[in-house]
Amino acid sequence: MTQPTDRRPDPEDLLRRVQSDERRERRGRLKVFLGYASRVGKSFRMLDEGRRRKERGQDAVVAAIQPVVTPDLREILARLEVVPTLHELHTGRAYEVIDLAAVFRRQPAVVLIDGLAYDNPPGSRNPKRWQDVNELLEGGISVITAVNLQHIEEQQEAVERITGKRASQCIPQAFLREADEIELVDAPPEELQERPGEPGVSDPRRLGELRELALLLAADVVDHQLLDYLGSHHLTPQWGTQERILVCLTPHSDPEMLRSGRRNALRFHGALLAAHVEQGDLSSADQKLLAVQLEAAREAGAEVHCLRGGDFVQALLEMARDQRVTQIFIGHSLRRARWFARSPVDRLIDAAENFDIRLFPHKGAE
Amino acid sequence: MTPHGRGRLKMYLGYAAGVGKTYQMMEDAQDLHRKGVDVVIGYFEPHGRKDTIAKTDGLENIPRRIVDYRGARLEEMDAAAILRRRPAVAVVDEFAHTNVPGSDRLKRWEDVRMLLDAGIDVLTTMNVQHLESLNDQVWNVTGVRVRETVPDWVVDEADEVRFIDLTPRALRNRLERGVIYGTEKAHQAMEHFFTETNLAALREIALRHAAHEVEEKLDDAPVEALPQGRPERILICVTGNPSSASLIRRGKRLADYLRAECIALHVLPHGGWDEETASTREAVERHMHFARNLRIDTHSIPDGDPSAAIANFARAQRITQIFMGRSLPRPWFQRFGETVVQRVVRLSPDTQITIVAERRR
Numbered sequence: 095m096t097q098p099t100d101r102r103p104d105p106e107d108l109l110r111r112v113q114s115d116e117r118r119e120r121r122g123r124l125k126v127f128l129g130y131a132s133r134v135g136k137s138f139r140m141l142d143e144g145r146r147r148k149e150r151g152q153d154a155v156v157a158a159i160q161p162v163v164t165p166d167l168r169e170i171l172a173r174l175e176v177v178p179t180l181h182e183l184h185t186g187r188a189y190e191v192i193d194l195a196a197v198f199r200r201q202p203a204v205v206l207i208d209g210l211a212y213d214n215p216p217g218s219r220n221p222k223r224w225q226d227v228n229e230l231l232e233g234g235i236s237v238i239t240a241v242n243l244q245h246i247e248e249q250q251e252a253v254e255r256i257t258g259k260r261a262s263q264c265i266p267q268a269f270l271r272e273a274d275e276i277e278l279v280d281a282p283p284e285e286l287q288e289r290p291g292e293p294g295v296s297d298p299r300r301l302g303e304l305r306e307l308a309l310l311l312a313a314d315v316v317d318h319q320l321l322d323y324l325g326s327h328h329l330t331p332q333w334g335t336q337e338r339i340l341v342c343l344t345p346h347s348d349p350e351m352l353r354s355g356r357r358n359a360l361r362f363h364g365a366l367l368a369a370h371v372e373q374g375d376l377s378s379a380d381q382k383l384l385a386v387q388l389e390a391a392r393e394a395g396a397e398v399h400c401l402r403g404g405d406f407v408q409a410l411l412e413m414a415r416d417q418r419v420t421q422i423f424i425g426h427s428l429r430r431a432r433w434f435a436r437s438p439v440d441r442l443i444d445a446a447e448n449f450d451i452r453l454f455p456h457k458g459a460e
Numbered sequence: 461m462t463p464h465g466r467g468r469l470k471m472y473l474g475y476a477a478g479v480g481k482t483y484q485m486m487e488d489a490q491d492l493h494r495k496g497v498d499v500v501i502g503y504f505e506p507h508g509r510k511d512t513i514a515k516t517d518g519l520e521n522i523p524r525r526i527v528d529y530r531g532a533r534l535e536e537m538d539a540a541a542i543l544r545r546r547p548a549v550a551v552v553d554e555f556a557h558t559n560v561p562g563s564d565r566l567k568r569w570e571d572v573r574m575l576l577d578a579g580i581d582v583l584t585t586m587n588v589q590h591l592e593s594l595n596d597q598v599w600n601v602t603g604v605r606v607r608e609t610v611p612d613w614v615v616d617e618a619d620e621v622r623f624i625d626l627t628p629r630a631l632r633n634r635l636e637r638g639v640i641y642g643t644e645k646a647h648q649a650m651e652h653f654f655t656e657t658n659l660a661a662l663r664e665i666a667l668r669h670a671a672h673e674v675e676e677k678l679d680d681a682p683v684e685a686l687p688q689g690r691p692e693r694i695l696i697c698v699t700g701n702p703s704s705a706s707l708i709r710r711g712k713r714l715a716d717y718l719r720a721e722c723i724a725l726h727v728l729p730h731g732g733w734d735e736e737t738a739s740t741r742e743a744v745e746r747h748m749h750f751a752r753n754l755r756i757d758t759h760s761i762p763d764g765d766p767s768a769a770i771a772n773f774a775r776a777q778r779i780t781q782i783f784m785g786r787s788l789p790r791p792w793f794q795r796f797g798e799t800v801v802q803r804v805v806r807l808s809p810d811t812q813i814t815i816v817a818e819r820r821r
Contacts, residue, residue, distance in 0.1 A: 277630075302674055302678045306671045309668075335664040440799075443786060443801065448600070453814070453815070455812070
């Protein structure tokens, strides 16, 4: 798993990497506290980290806080320097805007910024607060910030399904993925009700669903960062941090196999992949059937791969290794080609390592 | 307390030592104490961490029990003393701990269940790698085979789970500053278990597991298995082969995710145990015991033809999926015949059959 591989890096790739490393070195570091709802304690965790860093000698200042300041927050804020936000009024709406010029003049090592998803008023240098944050990072200042699940653009649809509401302000999920660190702030829903702060969603069931979504989002970000790290250190990825299901399709695959793959991937919140291994020429009728199968796989949300040439078993084994597959779903035929020949499925079973093979009864006509 | 009079279990779940589970637990205990709740410390492992130790100030501590074991004086939680003291809430660190041999109960989690039965609420800590169902995954990712495991159903019983997150970078900083272990031990730890990749992978596994726990608390309706609406029923075929342990874990994990019934079967030789070697018998019994610990129903049937026995049993029990290990390599003169797996496939044409290959690193 984490042994170096002998794959030689491509020089272009290397150059890009050096450039991005250099950019990264000059750039400030971004740390995001992610919460699943108001009152989980993101602001507290963010400010508390600022306080601890200051006590360890880092030059940390606050550049934006939430409008509601609870007593526990006030206590920490008293120990931190604050660069006040600018109050701006625009067509009757009040905005709190980070005073970028003041922060750059002050040149701290770390800035604490709450409410990452806030909008700036029309006509500002940046329309969104997260773009201000980006500017600070580019300027070599590190940022610690906090955001709620409902403000992440790609999650808004799912959040709306749960709460019936959609937040008007949001940040792209890519911004979260590119953060150097994200930390999930978790708390059982029962505890939120007792806490002071802005009221938000209060139904424990809905809170539970939001919580699950936030945990899975954090897991995906961690997975993404792990792959990046492994890639940049020329290490092969590990197996088993997530269930990844590969469905092997032929022109005659039983549709139940794909349905089952989808159900299982959903239950595990894992990944669904589908592959067809090209072997010899297909009749035009079979080509059409295969196209239907692959289209159905795409519709089911699978990442579809067509594996070309070579040996059927080798092709699947390679894909399983590269894609960190944990389960292969494959149809079995009861008929053996010749009495002494072992079927590809038998050979796959013999060569399998690190994944399960689920054999499906073959109902399609041969 | 729960409405049934049983104590409530609250678990602080983390992905590694030093993420702040005990600290958070003590903070919550202090909160309860301030509100006038009768909280005691049943067991606390200080590990020399100053911040956490400071958090125990003012909380009553139930003295540990001293156990002589092979000339060493060891300290264990005194569950009987906690019962006598009858607090409303007991704080018990390190849920997965194994008690000194000769203790009334083998595991600390069994002590905790006794406290819960007596109506005492318990706060406890655990790292996700101690979960039985994640044992193979954790080994695969980190190379560490965790020995102290807790069956999943015990953790599922928790009324509240709180995930304690910390980024691997922050955790490694803490290690480096000597907050978690002494500095010398810290450097060793950082080069081995606490590598950036191990921590990230464990964290991902832990986050996914926490999400699963949350989901299971929201909904426990069975997941339909097949289009005909038949509920999924999983059969695990146990043998004396050492890989049976991961086969059982894997089958049970799938069953849990699909909220399916799970049964284990071992086929004895026709003449019963007399025809089996003592070592095979011992291995099979160990696997079946392991399965029962995970709350899997176990069955043993004598039959001279294991494949037919599995197929018939599966049909009678309306099994939808059979879990099997790989057949062992055979001598060349038998290779033209069918393997057990091939025969089961042929005899159970309507059932899904899952072959669990060994995990290697």
